[in-house]
Amino acid sequence: MRGRRLSTVEDIIAITSPGEESDVAVDRLRTWTEENGLRLKTVDVGTSIDDVYAGEMETLGITIGGDGTFLEGIKQFAPRNVPLLGINTGTLAFLVRVAVDDLEAALTEVVQGRSTIDNRQQLAVEANGVEATGINDVMVQHVPPDDPVDRKITKLDVFADSQYVGEYDGTGLAVATPTGSTGISLSANGPIHRPTNNSSLEIVPLHTHQIGVRPVIVSEDTTIRVVCSEDADMLVDGGRHHVRLETDDVVTITGAQSTADIVRTSYDDDFFTAVSELLGWGARGSEAKSLPRTVAADDDEPEDMIERAHSLAKEAARSVGDPLRELHGRVEAEEFKTDKADIVTEADYLSENIITTAIENEYPAHNIRSEEHVSVESGSTYTWLIDPLDGTGNYANGNPNYAVSIALLEEDVPVMGVVYAPETDELWTAIEGQGAYKDDNRITTTDRTELDESMLISGYDPDGSFLTHFYNETRGVRRLGAAALHLCYLANGSTDAVWEYDTHPWDVAAGVVIAKEAGATLTDTSGDPFEIYTEKDRQELVGSNGHIHGDIIDRLQHSEQLRNTIDN
Structure with missing residues (x-):
């Protein structure tokens, strides 16, 4: 998910092993970073890496x-939450x-936000x-005797938690992560785990x-x-500790x-x-096969453009969650208003950069308009707000009620909307004609019929x-102070009505789709249907x-008449 965030990379830190081929790779990396305006x-x-890492989120490791260098990279980059790419x-x-010959192409894919990030369980x-972290395994084994016949x-x-597992009688045992399951664990007849986003440990x-x-998982x-x-020896990741x-x-030992x-x-x-090429795994035979087309189609991106745009918007919205949460934490810690303003500005533009880069890469012909004045006009019938x-x-004040709003308009009509609240990890989505959802659950508005039984949400109320x-x-x-959230709360029944005095298209476009698909009625104060005017x-x-x-x-119009009477 956070692969989209990599589109904001500005700094690259490379840990390099000695050797002629590594020197060639470094030269190619240096040329590529210079051509792309990045710092290496x-x-x-x-x-x-303490002397070269500035603590910035826009860093790629x-x-x-080989794998030894990569493990050293994990040891240094993982505690700093820096994503890591390995060149072999x-x-x-x-x-x-990634082979050296593919270095430039792979990195280009990364900074365009097209790569993915595997979250690997550590222990x-x-x-x-001694306190240590490892990505492969911990081995506890008998100390080799001085005399080979001893x-x-x-x-x-x-013990697993408070339960006694048993006595292991042998040369020792290994506790492995899914990533480490192909090493010592495999050699001891342990099972192989597919390590991508797999959170487990095994005792072998x-x-x-x-x-x-x-083995026990x-x-x-x-x-x-x-x-x-x-007496025994303990080794973490093959002796790094x-x-x-x-x-x-x-x-x-527990999961990190x-x-x-x-x-x-x-x-x-x-x-x-x-697994097949490096470990001689025999299940594949001589070549890999493909799923039957009828099955594979379920895993492909939908053919319909709106569906694909919907998937992109959800991914882009979630991908800005981590940086916004991190910067929000810094806002809460800052004492001075000027410093907070700088952080909020950074958050705005960082979020915008991630989202617009993702859209431009996937839909270069589409128009884009953003609150932060990004404007791409290409003459397309489709516009992203x-x-x-x-x-x-x-x-800016450390309040958790903020959101990311992404909408797609066909002509001037919103047809897809996504709203994401990072602090609560709630995602509202809708496509025109397909209903509204909060996370994966269908949502609808309330059915209250009496005003005195209803809860209302107000936007800016100047007088x-x-x-x-x-x-x-x-x-x-x-x-709440966030129009997008107001409309989403209307959609999922957390309020019965919403009034906004002052909306801009990017404030409400996504929420309008979500609220309408949930069954809401949306108008202006005269009762005419609400429309997005970009x-x-x-x-x-x-x-x-x-x-x-x-x-x-009726009450709003009566209020307006009273104000006009008083003014006159």
Whole structure:
């Protein structure tokens, strides 16, 4: 999902291994970054990136080498939430799947927002004063004896949460992630896991002397404790962390809170190709097959353009969630208004850049209009209206009521809308004629028929007249400060009616589609159907469940008449 966010990359940090092929790859990378206006910083493998990493979200990590270099990259980039792409100059690389010859094409795909990000489960381990994180496995094994004829086995007691799993009698055991399942775990007859977005851990006996002891798979939030009956060695990710354990020492292992974000492009081999080619997996035979067309069609992008645009808008909206949440946290921590303003401006433009880049890549012929004055006019019948941060005032004050709004208009009629609330992770969507949804659930407006039983939401109310005329006549009037959310709450029945004094097209276009598809009635204050006018500065909007609409319009018109009488 966050692949779209990579369109905002400005800095690239490359961890490089020694070797002639790596030097060639670095030269090609340097040329490509210069041509694309990006900043490149390189460090040798084994060197900390602290001196070159500025803490910016617009950073992409790259490793140039084999899997060993890639694991070093994960160790450094994962704690900083920096996505990582591996360029393969090694020999038997399993994690790194982009060839040097595909370097430029793969990176171009990344910065165009066309790549994806695999969230790889990591494990966290504590033992004997050592705290470490790994992406592959933890091994607890017998200390090799000085005399080769001495005893080579150990006994380990294993607990999963508070439950006793049993005694492992052999050379040791491994606790592996799905990514690590193709290494030590596989060698010990453990199962292979497809690692993409897979959150689990497996306990695998090593050279056990009991034929009935088999690998055990547990959830990533299970706390695994290994108790040593004698001295043992603990190795994380093949020795990147190594500690000697003593009798009765306890090793505590669980899933790490942070994942490793691995960038995948169309130039990567897929997981099963890598398994087949590198590990000699025999299930495929000599070549890969394709699904029958009738099945494969279900996995392809829909042929209809509106459907595909809908999928793109949902992906783009969710992809800005992480950066908006991160910057929102910084707003809450800032003391001075000027600093907060800078952060809000950064959030606005970052969100807009991610969304518009995604649209321009997929639909270069479409018009685009945004609140932040991005305007692409191509003469198309299709226009995207975007509010990258609806509820800016809320955002600036640390209030969670803000949203991202994306709409597609055919001619001047909204036909698709997506609204996403990052802080609550709620997604409202609609396509004209297909109903409205909150996440995956169909939504409808309320069926209340009496105004005195209804809850209302108000937009900007400059003279307080709406509050004055409706507060005591209803169950209350609320104001959230985000028009897109107001309309979505109307759509899913959280309010019975909405009034907006001052709307702009990008504020309400997506919400209009969602509310209408949920059954709402939308008009202006005179009762005429509400329409999106992309060139008009300001419009009033009245939305309701339909049953109380006439009563609201009558009261609004009466209020207007009173104001005119007083003014005259």
